[in-house]
Amino acid sequence: MNNAIDNYKCTTHVLNYHWHKPKFMIGVGCMNHNREGSNLSTTSNALAAVNSKPRSHSINYVSSDYESLDYDHYESELTVREEKLNGYKTVVATNVIRWLIYFSIAICTAAVGIFIDTIIEYLCNWKFQSIRNCIDVKHSTMECLIIWILFTVIPTIIGCCVVLFMEPSAAGSGIPFVISYLNGVRIPRMTAVRCLLVKVISVVCVCAAGLGGGKEGPLIHIGAMVGGSVVEAWWKGFKSGPGRKIIGPLQNDQERRDMMAAGAAAGLSAAFGSPVGGTLMSLEEGTSFWSSSLMWKVFFCAAIAFPTYNAGKNILYTNNTNPSESVRSKSIYFFGKFNENTIYFSYSEFPIFIIFGIFGGVLGALFVNINYRLSIFRMKHIISNRKKLLESVFVAVFVAIVNLTTMILLNNCQKKLEISSFNVVQIIVIMKTAFTFMIGLLQMFCPAGSYNEISSFWLHTQEENIRSLFHYPIEAYSILSLLVYCVTYFILTELTVGLNMSAGLFLPSLLIGAAWGRIASKVIHYYSPGIIGNDPGKYALLGAAAQLGGIVRATISLTVVFIEATGNVQFLLPLMITLFTAKWTGDFFTDGIYEMQIKLSGVPILISEPPPLTSDITTEDFMSDTVCAIPHILMVGKLVDILNTTKHNGFPVVASKVCYCRTTIEHKCYGLLKGFILRSQLNVILEHNLYLSPLHDENYYTKLELIRKSTFICDDTLLFQKLKVKENERSIVIDLRPYMNSAPYIVRLVSTSSYNFYHNYNTNKINYEDR
Numbered sequence: 117m118n119n120a121i122d123n124y125k126c127t128t129h130v131l132n133y134h135w136h137k138p139k140f141m142i143g144v145g146c147m148n149h150n151r152e153g154s155n156l157s158t159t160s161n162a163l164a165a166v167n168s169k170p171r172s173h174s175i176n177y178v179s180s181d182y183e184s185l186d187y188d189h190y191e192s193e194l195t196v197r198e199e200k201l202n203g204y205k206t207v208v209a210t211n212v213i214r215w216l217i218y219f220s221i222a223i224c225t226a227a228v229g230i231f232i233d234t235i236i237e238y239l240c241n242w243k244f245q246s247i248r249n250c251i252d253v254k255h256s257t258m259e260c261l262i263i264w265i266l267f268t269v270i271p272t273i274i275g276c277c278v279v280l281f282m283e284p285s286a287a288g289s290g291i292p293f294v295i296s297y298l299n300g301v302r303i304p305r306m307t308a309v310r311c312l313l314v315k316v317i318s319v320v321c322v323c324a325a326g327l328g329g330g331k332e333g334p335l336i337h338i339g340a341m342v343g344g345s346v347v348e349a350w351w352k353g354f355k356s357g358p359g360r361k362i363i364g365p366l367q368n369d370q371e372r373r374d375m376m377a378a379g380a381a382a383g384l385s386a387a388f389g390s391p392v393g394g395t396l397m398s399l400e401e402g403t404s405f406w407s408s409s410l411m412w413k414v415f416f417c418a419a420i421a422f423p424t425y426n427a428g429k430n431i432l433y434t435n436n437t438n439p440s441e442s443v444r445s446k447s448i449y450f451f452g453k454f455n456e457n458t459i460y461f462s463y464s465e466f467p468i469f470i471i472f473g474i475f476g477g478v479l480g481a482l483f484v485n486i487n488y489r490l491s492i493f494r495m496k497h498i499i500s501n502r503k504k505l506l507e508s509v510f511v512a513v514f515v516a517i518v519n520l521t522t523m524i525l526l527n528n529c530q531k532k533l534e535i536s537s538f539n540v541v542q543i544i545v546i547m548k549t550a551f552t553f554m555i556g557l558l559q560m561f562c563p564a565g566s567y568n569e570i571s572s573f574w575l576h577t578q579e580e581n582i583r584s585l586f587h588y589p590i591e592a593y594s595i596l597s598l599l600v601y602c603v604t605y606f607i608l609t610e611l612t613v614g615l616n617m618s619a620g621l622f623l624p625s626l627l628i629g630a631a632w633g634r635i636a637s638k639v640i641h642y643y644s645p646g647i648i649g650n651d652p653g654k655y656a657l658l659g660a661a662a663q664l665g666g667i668v669r670a671t672i673s674l675t676v677v678f679i680e681a682t683g684n685v686q687f688l689l690p691l692m693i694t695l696f697t698a699k700w701t702g703d704f705f706t707d708g709i710y711e712m713q714i715k716l717s718g719v720p721i722l723i724s725e726p727p728p729l730t731s732d733i734t735t736e737d738f739m740s741d742t743v744c745a746i747p748h749i750l751m752v753g754k755l756v757d758i759l760n761t762t763k764h765n766g767f768p769v770v771a772s773k774v775c776y777c778r779t780t781i782e783h784k785c786y787g788l789l790k791g792f793i794l795r796s797q798l799n800v801i802l803e804h805n806l807y808l809s810p811l812h813d814e815n816y817y818t819k820l821e822l823i824r825k826s827t828f829i830c831d832d833t834l835l836f837q838k839l840k841v842k843e844n845e846r847s848i849v850i851d852l853r854p855y856m857n858s859a860p861y862i863v864r865l866v867s868t869s870s871y872n873f874y875h876n877y878n879t880n881k882i883n884y885e886d887r
Contacts, residue, residue, distance in 0.1 A: 221343045221382060237577065453684065570597050633662075752846055
């Protein structure tokens with residue numbers, strides 16, 4: 117036995133194969149095994165990772181720096197003993213705690229959303245009022261320009277600096293990383309509290325500065341981070357006493373992933389008032405493994421977040437704590453409830469819906485393509501923090517100058533709308549928006565009783581603009597003003613998305629689409645007044661849906677979001693036609709914006725179906741056999757040497773009697789498969805000297821808790837740090853059987869079957885066995 121252990125050698129090997137357009141098949145193991153001791157080999161990160169290489173700035177780049185979440189159910193002697201000792205009462209208590217955690221996630225996500233909304237509204241009102249006084253009271257254009265630049269540049273500098281110097285992972289909307297995490301990729305800093313705080317500060321600064329970015333996308337990321345942070349808080353609260361037995365089964369990557377999926381859905385639910393849409397978005401764009409149990413949890417979280425957010429905002433605005441009046445005092449529909457007379461349609465309009473979808477898909481593909489080229493340029497040339505900060509300042513100054521310049525050059529004057537211009541439903545729905553909108557309009561060089569039309573866009577929040585585009589009468593905006601706003605905001609959004617700030621593109625996309633949708637409605641009204649009447653709202657809504665669908669490429673979830681945000685299911689069919697057409701058209705030219713950003717980040721993502729024409733390929737054909745297996749009984753010194761000389765995150769455990777590793781190119785390993793163990797678990801065993809005390813002593817739960825936490829508390833610097841043990845402990849023999857997973861997945865299938873098995877069974881490792 118000792119000779120076999122002493123002869124065990126292992127060297128570092130890196131997988132050198134990946135599938136075309138690999139998408140998140142991480143941590144796949146391949147095992148060639150014979151019961152009598154023939155060859156045995158495994159791989160880690162198959163189909164997704166490639167040899168370490170310099171960043172290529174290509175959309176086909178796949179980084180080997182990412183690892184997968186540990187989805188496999190951890191079955192060992194430790195967990196079996198725990199289950200027997202705890203009994204059924206502990207199972208019930210664990211389920212109760214689980215639902216309380218989901219409830220906490222919903223409440224906290226809604227609270228963060230209320231805080232962001234309140235601060236943004238206060239800062240924007242301060243900014244807009246200062247600019248209005250400067251123009252219409254002091255009549256000083258130069259002073260107005262200086263004030264506008266200051267109100268744009270200062271928040272931009274703050275929002276950019278906190279990201280650059282405190283938490284770079286908070287940049288962007290965060291949705292690509294949420295999608296990656298929910299699909300099984302371990303994203304660094306995904307649940308860091310500092311990242312959450314920086315994200316909140318940065319998104320407030322973006323919206324207050326008036327850049328082409330929104331808060332709805334970041335709120336989804338914030339919800340996911342809240343989900344991860346809340347569950348960690350519960351873990352810490354139960355880390356001692358009898359509660360550790362209850363919270364123990366929840367300490368794993370799968371539970372955390374589910375709770376972060378619920379947090380993301382709660383974020384969208386709070387942002388748009390769409391709990392069902394948030395649940396479907398989590399399914400359609402995020403979570404790869406879905407079950408009825410997870411669906412209920414996610415929907416529960418989203419359903420709690422929406423009324424909490426709505427009631428909280430109403431209490432702040434009205435100081436009314438009466439629950440029965442809070443809902444009635446203000447519309448619960450984000451876009452405002454559309455009148456049934458507005459949303460009517462005929463089958464003769466179907467060609468118009470299809471044309472809207474095609475145009476939205478083409479414009480969305482153009483947006484994605486330009487953003488891709490800008491991203492490549494930034495990755496090559498804007499590398500240092502100094503350049504990134506200067507870029508953000510330049511964009512902020514450009515935004516301020518463009519806004520004021522368009523107001524001066526395009527002095528389109530429009531008479532202030534009378535309340536009689538609105539129908540009863542519009543007055544009830546957008547009462548707050550209508551009056552603040554009219555009060556805040558600039559006269560500039562227009563005669564008394566008129567206002568500068570383009571100023572109505574730049575001096576109001578995004579929410580006010582989207583509701584006005586949806587609900588104001590057809591004469592409220594001219595084609596020229598809408599066209600200038602649409603083109604200008606398209607450019608500003610392109611420049612903003614990609615800055616080192618937390619900026620989303622949901623509302624900017626909706627505003628761009630609603631603007632060209634109103635242009636189309638005015639053209640249609642000119643040639644065929646009977647189709648639209650005097651209300652262009654439905655075509656503004658379709659334009660917004662087509663534009664957002666053409667950029668994001670979501671269909672089912674966006675359809676439900678629009679239905680819930682408008683409160684009218686009557687327009688379901690036109691929305692479906694428009695969104696599906698926009699997606700198909702956009703997919704013909706480019707990937708969606710989030711897929712493109714994921715690929716540029718090098719995150720390995722697994723598509724839902726295997727590539728075509730691969731049924732004749734076996735799993736063995738594309739698996740690598742250059743990975744180490746370790747004996748179930750070996751010396752501590754040998755185990756330390758293996759961990760210090762390899763980069764694998766998982767190791768098959770074999771019978772040590774005949775196990776050894778050759779140092780040849782083929783690197784074949786021999787032995788009888790016993791189980792599988794993770795590097796993180798081995799690190800904990802060695803760092804905490806678990807091998808020095810009996811397994812089933814009074815510190816049993818402490819050991820089990822350390823093993824469980826090892827799968828999600830370690831980053832790469834901790835995971836691959838050099839391990840050291842005392843010299844007198846190197847000769848101690850350690851038995852890995854109590855700690856290893858004794859029931860790993862083993863397959864011998866064609867590649868398509870293995871692919872589907874990996875995707876559908878919620879696993880991150882597969883062992884291949886050759887009998």
